[in-house]
Amino acid sequence: MPNSRRQFLGAGLSAAVAGSAISCGASNGASPWRFFTAEEGRTVDAICDRIIPADRDPGAKEARAVNYIDLQLTRPFKRYRKAYREGIAAVDAASRKKFGGRFVELPAGQQTEVLADIEKSSAAFFELILAHTRQGFYGDPRHGGNRNRVSWKMLGVPFPPIRGLERYDQPKVG
Amino acid sequence: MKKILLISALLIAALVLLAPGATFYYETGGGRRCTSCHEMQEVYDQWHSSPHRGVGCEKCHGWALTLEMSFHLNNAERAWTHLRGDLPERVRFPHRYVQAIQEPCQSCHRQEFASWQAGPHSATYTRIFLDKKHNTGNMPMDDCLRCHGAFFESGIGDLVSPVSRTGPWRLVPAELANMPSMPCLTCHQMHRQGPPLRKTDVAGRVPGPSQEITRPSLAFFDRRTQQYIPLQDLPLPVMLEGTRAVKMSPDRRQALCYQCHAPVANMQVASGDDRTGLGVHEGISCLACHAQHGEQTRASCASCHPKMSNCGLDVEKMDTTFKSTDSQHNIHWVKCAGCHTKGVPKKKERIS
Numbered sequence: 230m231p232n233s234r235r236q237f238l239g240a241g242l243s244a245a246v247a248g249s250a251i252s253c254g255a256s257n258g259a260s261p262w263r264f265f266t267a268e269e270g271r272t273v274d275a276i277c278d279r280i281i282p283a284d285r286d287p288g289a290k291e292a293r294a295v296n297y298i299d300l301q302l303t304r305p306f307k308r309y310r311k312a313y314r315e316g317i318a319a320v321d322a323a324s325r326k327k328f329g330g331r332f333v334e335l336p337a338g339q340q341t342e343v344l345a346d347i348e349k350s351s352a353a354f355f356e357l358i359l360a361h362t363r364q365g366f367y368g369d370p371r372h373g374g375n376r377n378r379v380s381w382k383m384l385g386v387p388f389p390p391i392r393g394l395e396r397y398d399q400p401k402v403g
Numbered sequence: 404m405k406k407i408l409l410i411s412a413l414l415i416a417a418l419v420l421l422a423p424g425a426t427f428y429y430e431t432g433g434g435r436r437c438t439s440c441h442e443m444q445e446v447y448d449q450w451h452s453s454p455h456r457g458v459g460c461e462k463c464h465g466w467a468l469t470l471e472m473s474f475h476l477n478n479a480e481r482a483w484t485h486l487r488g489d490l491p492e493r494v495r496f497p498h499r500y501v502q503a504i505q506e507p508c509q510s511c512h513r514q515e516f517a518s519w520q521a522g523p524h525s526a527t528y529t530r531i532f533l534d535k536k537h538n539t540g541n542m543p544m545d546d547c548l549r550c551h552g553a554f555f556e557s558g559i560g561d562l563v564s565p566v567s568r569t570g571p572w573r574l575v576p577a578e579l580a581n582m583p584s585m586p587c588l589t590c591h592q593m594h595r596q597g598p599p600l601r602k603t604d605v606a607g608r609v610p611g612p613s614q615e616i617t618r619p620s621l622a623f624f625d626r627r628t629q630q631y632i633p634l635q636d637l638p639l640p641v642m643l644e645g646t647r648a649v650k651m652s653p654d655r656r657q658a659l660c661y662q663c664h665a666p667v668a669n670m671q672v673a674s675g676d677d678r679t680g681l682g683v684h685e686g687i688s689c690l691a692c693h694a695q696h697g698e699q700t701r702a703s704c705a706s707c708h709p710k711m712s713n714c715g716l717d718v719e720k721m722d723t724t725f726k727s728t729d730s731q732h733n734i735h736w737v738k739c740a741g742c743h744t745k746g747v748p749k750k751k752e753r754i755s
Contacts, residue, residue: 262441263490303490304490304492371492371629387638389637389662391640391666392667394667394675394676
């Protein structure tokens, strides 16, 4: 019986450790993103920053448009995963070919030049990330972008609106 | 046969211990291990830079060694959701937990909790959604949930039945009947940045330069965006009496009040649920009269009257109804002419 008890406790401990290990295995390792690798995330962030750069108001980087794109790629944008993977690789390839370095390592002016090339050579991807950057910048913060409602503040959109209801103003029923 | 029984018992034991084992693993380490799931990183960071950073996760989220099976099953369900890659847009607190968190709030903030419990903001779902007078005048609608039941995870049709003005009405989730419809988390954001706070001292409780005006947790839970809007980002409206802009108190805390006690689109004082001070009380903050958690007001009259009264009357004995918006004596917008219908007499010189 002592032997059985030991086995029982051992199995319980193993289960606990196994549970932890399973859950640890579910983590996405070194990448802070859900879909992107760490490098891809940096590249997309830099592209978004060039599409809507900050001026006196925050831009797409501050609005965390990349977070919106990454989050939605695990949800309704799943169908664009391949397009992103290939598009990001194309951006880096174009960057290396033109300036001999990765896109994120280039100064802003050169990044803009690379994107101007991509707009012609990978028009579909450029249109895609352009649309998604706009959505991430102007959309509802609940979808992952527009952090701290930065674009709404820029536009002067009063949020949340102050709108009450008329009360006890309806004719009696019955 | 004996071997089969032993293996079965071991398998069952392993399964039973799997969930609490994993929970125990995650709960040790101050929540750091939870961030191995990407979606937890933001809430973890917010908590560990919040005024409540010294409070362990388990205080609100439960402790691994509980025998409550639903706790472990919920965690297992979350792990399964994560493993499937079915990530939520936002990590949010389920409605049932919002209700349960009242208890840990109460354990430290006893005075505030007791005051809230005695006041109108602790109104239950029954009181709010089964009010015959209200429901016969105004159909229950999704917009009600903007302030009452802001954390309820579905629409009005899943809360009240029938959605009509004829009734009789009942709550669809009957277990909500005695639950507060405006719990602490409606106006207080827990996961937000701010320095660790100390308990307000005596100087902070009385009017003066050291008086504590706001706490960093003050925020409005916006149901539409599923986000908290911090107090400093909430708009203070420009209220109107006809075309005249009404003098407003600069007290920022009122921005929180205006989210629910709001005028209709023409921004007229006393329209909709607005109770902006007008007449003799114009320019006074809501919080000058209403207690922060209990909303009680009666005792507040004595802080200004009779020393600031123009007529020397005992205002606490006056008819200052607040329920009838038609009354000229309504405390929110009573004017001198409301009582002195034949003209306001000149102020008498005080004889000292």
